[in-house]
Amino acid sequence: MTPFDALMARAREAVDDRHLDRVRAWKQEHPGALAIGHMPIYSPRPLLEAIGCLPVAVFGGGDQIDVIRGDAYFQSYICHIPRSTIELALHGDLAPLDGMVFPAICDVIRNLGGMWKMLFPEKWSGYLDLPQNFDHQLGGAFYASELRRFARELEARGAKPLEPNALARAIAEENARRAAIFELDALRRDEPWRLRASEAYLAVRAGSAMTAVEHTELLRSILAAARARTVRKLDNVRVVVVGAFCEQPPIDLIVTLERAGCDIVADDLQLGMRMIEGPIEGETIEALARAYIDRGAATASRYIGDLVKGRALIERVRAHRAEGVVFAAASFCDPALLDQPMLETALQREGIAFTTLKYSENTGQFQTIREQAGAFSDSVKLWGGAA
Amino acid sequence: MTTDGNRDASQKRQKAMISDHFAKLSRAKEDGKKVVYTFVPGNLTELLSAFDVLPVLPEINALQSGMRGRSGKYIAEAEKSGHSEDVCTYVKCDLGMLKSGNIGPTGEKLPPPDLLLLSYTGCFTFMKWFELLREEYQCPVVMLQVPYQAEGEITPEMRKYVVDQLRNEVIPALERLTGTKYDEDKLREKMKLSARAEDDLVAVWESARHKPSPVDGYFGGVYYTGPIFSSFRGSQDAVEYYRELREEVEARIARGEGPTTPDGPLGNERYRLVVEGPPNWTNFFDFWRMFSREGAVVVASTYTRVGGLYDRGFRHSPDNPLESLADYCLGCYTNLSLPKRLDLLEHYVKEYSADGFLINSVKSCNSFSVGQLLMLRELEKRTGVPGGFIESDLVDPRYFGKANIENRVQSYLQMLAARMQRRAS
Ligand code: SF4
Ligand code: SF4
Numbered sequence: 070m071t072p073f074d075a076l077m078a079r080a081r082e083a084v085d086d087r088h089l090d091r092v093r094a095w096k097q098e099h100p101g102a103l104a105i106g107h108m109p110i111y112s113p114r115p116l117l118e119a120i121g122c123l124p125v126a127v128f129g130g131g132d133q134i135d136v137i138r139g140d141a142y143f144q145s146y147i148c149h150i151p152r153s154t155i156e157l158a159l160h161g162d163l164a165p166l167d168g169m170v171f172p173a174i175c176d177v178i179r180n181l182g183g184m185w186k187m188l189f190p191e192k193w194s195g196y197l198d199l200p201q202n203f204d205h206q207l208g209g210a211f212y213a214s215e216l217r218r219f220a221r222e223l224e225a226r227g228a229k230p231l232e233p234n235a236l237a238r239a240i241a242e243e244n245a246r247r248a249a250i251f252e253l254d255a256l257r258r259d260e261p262w263r264l265r266a267s268e269a270y271l272a273v274r275a276g277s278a279m280t281a282v283e284h285t286e287l288l289r290s291i292l293a294a295a296r297a298r299t300v301r302k303l304d305n306v307r308v309v310v311v312g313a314f315c316e317q318p319p320i321d322l323i324v325t326l327e328r329a330g331c332d333i334v335a336d337d338l339q340l341g342m343r344m345i346e347g348p349i350e351g352e353t354i355e356a357l358a359r360a361y362i363d364r365g366a367a368t369a370s371r372y373i374g375d376l377v378k379g380r381a382l383i384e385r386v387r388a389h390r391a392e393g394v395v396f397a398a399a400s401f402c403d404p405a406l407l408d409q410p411m412l413e414t415a416l417q418r419e420g421i422a423f424t425t426l427k428y429s430e431n432t433g434q435f436q437t438i439r440e441q442a443g444a445f446s447d448s449v450k451l452w453g454g455a456a
Numbered sequence: 457m458t459t460d461g462n463r464d465a466s467q468k469r470q471k472a473m474i475s476d477h478f479a480k481l482s483r484a485k486e487d488g489k490k491v492v493y494t495f496v497p498g499n500l501t502e503l504l505s506a507f508d509v510l511p512v513l514p515e516i517n518a519l520q521s522g523m524r525g526r527s528g529k530y531i532a533e534a535e536k537s538g539h540s541e542d543v544c545t546y547v548k549c550d551l552g553m554l555k556s557g558n559i560g561p562t563g564e565k566l567p568p569p570d571l572l573l574l575s576y577t578g579c580f581t582f583m584k585w586f587e588l589l590r591e592e593y594q595c596p597v598v599m600l601q602v603p604y605q606a607e608g609e610i611t612p613e614m615r616k617y618v619v620d621q622l623r624n625e626v627i628p629a630l631e632r633l634t635g636t637k638y639d640e641d642k643l644r645e646k647m648k649l650s651a652r653a654e655d656d657l658v659a660v661w662e663s664a665r666h667k668p669s670p671v672d673g674y675f676g677g678v679y680y681t682g683p684i685f686s687s688f689r690g691s692q693d694a695v696e697y698y699r700e701l702r703e704e705v706e707a708r709i710a711r712g713e714g715p716t717t718p719d720g721p722l723g724n725e726r727y728r729l730v731v732e733g734p735p736n737w738t739n740f741f742d743f744w745r746m747f748s749r750e751g752a753v754v755v756a757s758t759y760t761r762v763g764g765l766y767d768r769g770f771r772h773s774p775d776n777p778l779e780s781l782a783d784y785c786l787g788c789y790t791n792l793s794l795p796k797r798l799d800l801l802e803h804y805v806k807e808y809s810a811d812g813f814l815i816n817s818v819k820s821c822n823s824f825s826v827g828q829l830l831m832l833r834e835l836e837k838r839t840g841v842p843g844g845f846i847e848s849d850l851v852d853p854r855y856f857g858k859a860n861i862e863n864r865v866q867s868y869l870q871m872l873a874a875r876m877q878r879r880a881s
Contacts, residue, residue: 141829142829143826144825144828144829144847146819147825174580175580176580176822177822179606179826180822180827181827182793183794183795184794184826184827187794187795187834198603201583201601202599202601202621202625204624207625208617210617211614211617215613218613372583374599378587398540400542401542403542403544403580403581406540407540407544407547407584409538409540410539411587411588411591414591
């Protein structure tokens with residue numbers, strides 16, 4: 070096994086850890102400390118780390134579990150991630166988590182937060198009302214008050230009190246992680262054959278239940294190993310994947326796109342870890358709020374007020390020298406699917422090719438997707454991306 | 457709700473109010489009136505009318521299209537232009553209507569908006585909806601974010617956030633639009649009128665405690681909420697409408713009469729139900745008759761609280777008008793946490809002596825629907841009253857399986873009848 074493969078195996082193990090064994094181990098090493106789960110997309114991980122908690126990104130059960138009990142809680146026309154998350158929780162897989170954060174990204178996650186309160190009343194849970202008003206005095210002030218409330222509530226549950234030095238350190242550590250992810254993304258953009266999207270995905274998602282320091286160390290090792298790796302340059306079509314910010318497709322779907330001739334040079338698969346574009350400047354709660362307000366990534370659950378819808382996607386396509394866009398949304402994902410027509414219009418205006426597909430976290434058949442993506446990459450190659 | 461011949465006076469009044477409003481809308485440009493599109497939950501009607509602008513409520517247009525049999529065509533139009541099958545059909549119905557000429561419910565063309573006022577209360581889709589509309593109209597948008605009551609209470613931070621946005625963003629946007637200064641006294645006057653109408657509406661809701669209930673709080677209820685949820689709150693017309701409605705209801709109580717139904721007054725109240733979830737609009741009267749013909753009366757419903765929980769004490773108040781508007785927005789039903797929604801349903805089942813409760817789960821609306829299966833179980837546990845569950849949609853006719861729904865309703869009512877008989881013996 071090459072050093073790179075060994076690191077990938079380590080990342081894969083972390084991603085597949087659905088019983089949260091590493092969280093259990095962390096709690097044994099840190100007696101009394103809390104592990105706090107959070108649903109996609111984004112949660113203020115440095116704040117949680119500053120008060121001594123381990124943030125744990127929860128993405129449901131993916132394609133690893135059979136959903137039986139969870140289906141009894143959701144109608145057929147609701148996406149898959151809430152049902153597999155409930156399944157995991159009812160099964161005891163999420164037992165090491167002392168609490169859960171439900172960020173305000175859609176009505177499903179919002180109501181799932183309410184269900185959590187009803188089903189697991191002994192556990193802490195918090196709805197993180199992310200700001201949709203991007204004025205510092207308005208949305209910024211409100212968001213800062215939300216973050217303070219979280220810190221207070223968790224302190225009442227046994228977390229450490231929020232100390233300025235601890236927050237400054239956690240922000241610095243988060244920034245170091247972000248810098249490593251930035252380099253990873255740059256490598257993928259510049260030499261996509263050196264680090265495939267499916268590999269970058271594992272590298273980033275592996276940090277779901279790691280501290281920023283531990284994750285940075287892994288990312289740096291992966292970067293070094295990827296740079297040193299001997300690989301064959303591929304002649305694929307460069308695409309951006311968009312719409313997959315919450316319920317995650319099976320990793321095989323990403324691999325299918327790659328095998329169909331697509332180099333995914335950017336995506337929103339692990340958006341939470343990249344939500345703030347650039348480093349967090351400052352060391353306070355206000356700095357966290359400011360970062361979200363000023364540099365939160367444009368995504369479907371974020372209101373695009375005065376800006377032009379789709380502009381961020383076009384800029385992304387240009388910056389990554391992409392030739393096309395693959396809209397990949399979870400079935401019944403309202404934010405992604407309502408956003409899509411506006412983004413399509415923006416792409417059409419610019420003459421950028423796109424294709425659309427829907428998936429579910431437990432999709433098991435990839436043949437159609439493979440054919441569709443293959444046809445798309447062929448047409449982009451042949452006709453240079455005319456939509 | 458009934459043919460013209462047996463319409464109540466209040467219904468005739470409401471119809472006239474609506475025609476008048478749409479006539480004003482159709483003349484808006486000639487009359488130099490500004491038009492603001494906004495949503496029902498957390499609407500700022502008093503503030504809008506204090507600025508003398510005319511509101512258009514896209515959800516009302518969508519439901520009207522559903523009732524007039526047009527929504528299927530509009531939805532198909534939207535899907536043809538790239539909108540997903542999976543998403544809220546209100547949005548698609550509205551967009552399809554727009555693409556088909558934007559003809560309102562009275563047959564007159566609706567004017568385009570001069571401002572989109574995105575009152576972002578209790579539903580994420582609202583945000584996407586107005587992003588989509590802005591693409592079509594290229595007019596200014598002002599957003600009012602209303603925090604969610606996840607912990608079941610309104611905190612001072614939430615209220616402050618809403619009031620600050622009203623002061624610093626919404627009011628300045630309306631001032632720019634109309635060229636007039638904000639006049640708080642004018643707003644206070646409107647709020648006073650709102651509270652008067654709200655008192656009478658609450659009396660109407662609470663009349664359903666009587667046996668037999670003189671009102672149907674769901675099918676009939678959607679008519680009763682029409683004026684107060686939409687463009688008329690804070691107007692003298694609304695005050696008169698609700699006074700008249702209350703008098704009619706009181707007269708029905710005095711006569712021992714049941715509610716008005718599509719087939720005339722209901723004579724035999726057999727079942728008293730509480731309903732959670734929006735109605736279906738494409739087959740509204742078929743749906744209603746499935747209940748009324750069996751003697752089932754809805755004594756309380758949560759859908760009729762999406763535009764305000766007046767029966768839980770809220771009133772628009774002239775004293776601190778902006779704070780009161782904030783509390784109004786924050787307190788709408790879909791802005792409540794699931795546990796609070798459950799408490800409310802429990803209260804209705806118990807206080808209104810319901811024999812059962814029914815959930816109409818609509819495909820379109822995640823805000824309503826996610827969690828309803830858990831609510832069903834919990835509510836049965838808490839009240840000991842059996843619940844029923846049906847699935848349909850708001851305005852997509854493809855999701856109203858009439859025979860299937862009718863079967864479910866009938867078996868549910870039969871089960872209730874057997875249970876009631878057992879209990880009686
Ligand atoms: S997949 Fe989409 S609809 Fe489902 S929870 Fe995630 S964001 Fe919400
Ligand atoms: S999702 Fe529900 S509340 Fe939101 S616009 Fe659609 S029907 Fe209305």
